[in-house]
Amino acid sequence: MLRELKTGKYVNRDLSWVEFNRRVLQEAQDSDTPLLERLKFLGIVASNLDEFMAVRVAETREKIKAGFTQKDFTGYTPAGLYHRLVKRISRMVAEQYRTYRELTRLLAKKGIDFQKYDDLNATQQKAMDQYFHEIIFPVLTPMAVDQSRPFPLVHTKFIYLSVLLQKEGGNDEDSFFAIVQVPSNVPRVVPVPLRANSKRKSFILMEELIKHHIHTLFTGYEPLAVQDFRLTRNADLTINEEEAEDLLEEIEKELRRRRRGAPVRLEVQKGIHLDALAELQDELQIGDHVYEMDGPLDLSFLIAFADSLEGFSHLKYPPIQPVYPQEFASRESHIELLRKRDVLVFHPYESFEAVTDFVLEASEDPRVMAIKMTLYRVNGDSQLLPALAHAAESGKQVTVVVELRARFDEERNIAWARKLEKAGCHVVYGLVGLKTHAKIILVVRREQEGLRRYVHVGTGNYNASTARVYTDVGLFTSNPVIGEDASELFNEITGFSGPKDLKALHIAPSGMKDKFFELIRREAEHAMNGGKAHIIAKINSLSDQEIIDELYQASQAGVRIDLIVRGVCCLRPGVEGLSENIRVISIVDRFLEHSRLFYFNNGGNPEVYLASADWMTRNLKRRIELMCPVFDTGIKEMVVSILDLLLRDNVKARELLPNGNYVFVQSKEPPLRSQTEAMNITLWKPADLSTST
Incomplete structure (x- = not known):
């Protein structure tokens, strides 16, 4: 019998996750970490929190709404857990923005600064005015809210501006309300021109430019208050797979419904006008689930910003050059080596190209009869998918198990599934009620002794982009027992074969x-x-x-x-x-x-x-x-x-x-x-x- 503890035997899952994200935040605060890498960690904190709010916190709120009061195995009711989560997340967000302000001060000392429009000189302001009118203004859509124009749909995780207005010459009592979406298809970080030989780099955020020029969108009105806001909606997909005639079409429908998911969190700029806040709370039915941010909303933009900044390599980690696995490096054929021995590959220290080359070789090898593979998350420019398509077009049996429900990658996976089907691959969407998360490639080759199976089993996704920043291990083998089990696994996923007593795989x-x-x-x-x-x-x-x-x-x-x-x-x-x-x-x-x-x-x-x-x-x-x-x-x-x-x-x-x-x-x-x-x-x-x- 397990010993009972006053504190409970278990740590709550969601509270433990908050502590994990705090550890990521510590990396942003670590002075031993290169400055631009600290900026990226801060962006990762924001990105992590977005997904957590849209999935885990959303689920907890749905349980509260449904009147669910049962405690989980860690001792928390949904209401009690939500109260604790809000307190911890609020503290972490405050710490996150204190860190942002500290990092921007340090960046300014290194020659990288974010400017306000009013701090620019006349020449810079003129350049930014021109940029606004030529690039930003044409794609903006002011959306008024009044009796004839209802509150528009606010998309999840997009930045908007709330705009309080009065007619020119009017008074504050007769105010009007509108919103403007900050376009996502225009770069959010805008370079500010400096002297030709300057080694500094200055930037201004697009929303700052829009705020300064907001009057150009509302002629005849005077802006009283213009502030940022951002809504997070419930992102969980609810799919009845038992009754779905076409899983792909059903997921596409659900993705469209996701845009109207229940509001979970409203982020607003600190000091937002109370009338604007009341309007947003009322129209979005968000209640008091509001987070005031003392800085730019959605700090996840810092990840791409830090990566793209040129001329400051001394503020980044030294680039890692993954080595090609030494076992394969001196040989032309992966398959010939794997007939003799197994190979372990450790990413990102060793190159993911070894996996890509394995599939490419199999797609070109006339003795290869079949290639079977699972795909959970794949990068957009993957060489694996064209190789699979080529193999199918050249007459090989190619089976790809595509997981359509890989969260936030659903649309990309649907697009790849359609392309693979057009190329002649057998595309399977897994078993009802189960996500296919296994990582395995099976190559069946005709050899003198008969058919031989070659297998790659991995701990991570077949994604060359994440393989450069995730640590994962992959095993190449031609062990016949593992190969036979791999065939049984694919038969279970693609056909009506029930679970077998496998000899090696579990x-x-x-x-x-x-x-x-x-x-x-x-x-x-x-x-x-x-x-x-x-x-x-x-x-x-x-x-x-x-x-x-x-x-x-x-x-x-x-x-x-x-x-x-x-x-x-x-x-x-x-x-x-x-x-x-x-x-x-x-x-x-x-x-x-x-x-x-x-x-x-x-x-x-x-x-x-x-x-x-x-x-x-x-x-x-x-x-x-x-x-x-x-x-x-x-x-x-x-x-x-x-x-x-x-x-x-x-x-x-x-x-x-x-x-x-x-x-x-x-x-x-x-x-x-x-x-x-x-x-x-x-x-x-x-x-x-x-x-x-």
Whole structure:
């Protein structure tokens, strides 16, 4: 029986997420981080919060609206959780904007500044006036609100201006209200011209230009107050897959409905006119769910701004040049090498081109008969998709499982699905009620001995863009057992084949969770019998109550457990009698830690796995996920080296305390920053690579 705690055995998932975003904010505040990188982290905080409000907070508000009062397993009712979330988010937003003001002061000292129109000299003002009239003015649409013109639809996460007006020569009592959308198809950050030889760079935000010229949109009226506002709507898709005749069309309809989702959050400029605020609250039916921002709305623009700024490379991280995996570098054919041995690739330190080249080679190889692949999120300029299309056009059997419900990538995935279908690929949208989140490529090739299967299994999406900024691991193999299981997996997804007793792969939702239980309980048995017992798990999130309870039981049995959890963690480590053998760290650094890796000591006969799944209920019960064992001894050692490196991080690692707070790891060892060390590939991938049998 688990020991009862006054504080509760679990940390709430959403409150844990807020703490994760606070760790991202700490990176923006870290003076050791290059200045423009700090600016990007600040933009990431804003982007993260947008998605959190549109999905998680929206869901909590819907439960409150429906009268739902039941407590979750962490002890919170929806109303109690929402109250706590609002307090913490409000504090974080205030800290976010204090950080913004500090960073802009530091940028100004380095020659990068954001200007107000009134601070520009006459020449600059003239240039900005011309820019406004030639570029911005033609695309603006003033929208008046009166008896004949109802309040227009306000789109989610777009910036608008609220405009209070009076007729020229009138008085304040006779005011009129209008809104103006700040165009999203015109650059928000406008360069201000400086002297020809100046090394400084000055910018002005487009909304500042519109505010200054607002009178040009309302002739015969005088503006009384012009302020920014931004609405966030519920972004969850509600799809009845059982009754949907065409899932693709149903998702397209739901995407259109998303534009009218229930309002969740209203962001307004600090000091907004009270009449304008009252009008917005009334028309948008947002109540008091209002956040005042002491600075520009939607700081996510800082990500692209920092990336695009030229001439200030000294204020950025030194560029990383991913190396081409040394196993493939000296060979013309991936397939010929994979006949002899397995290969592990670690992104972003090693190039994603290795994956692209694998598919390109398969698409051109006349002996390849079939290519099957899952796609969850893919970059817009991907070389993978043209390769698949070419393979289909050349007569190969190409099957692509496209996940249409990958949140916020639905429209892009729909477009790619249509293109692949036109090229002759078999496009499948997965199983009813389950998102396909597994990352796998299967190539079937005719060889002298018969058909042979080549497989790539990954922890991250087949996306070359994110592979440059996410840490992920991919395994290439021609192991026949893994290949046979891969075929069974695709048959289950695309046909009526039921779950089979697979020999190597473990699939959610049919058996992965039970496998984790088996592996955790086996470690507990080893511990109770006096044997070696150690679990290391690297995941993005840990929120499944049953998995947490199994880890608690293993800890009480004496199993040493090290968890590397980047984001949400609902487990409380270090609690006497419950979890004193569990340590949890979170690493937030230059690259997004995204790989899912698992190590079980098994009494000195270790087993190592990589997976697409986190330890979350949605991954283990509502998604098709994949976990693959590592059989090759040398590759096992590589994975263990990666995990060991992360556990020794004492620069960017934070440790989770029993009370739910995170503190930087304290160590007497010399400073070790795992991501910096990982760039030295020889640390975890020895030059004398063993050959698989």
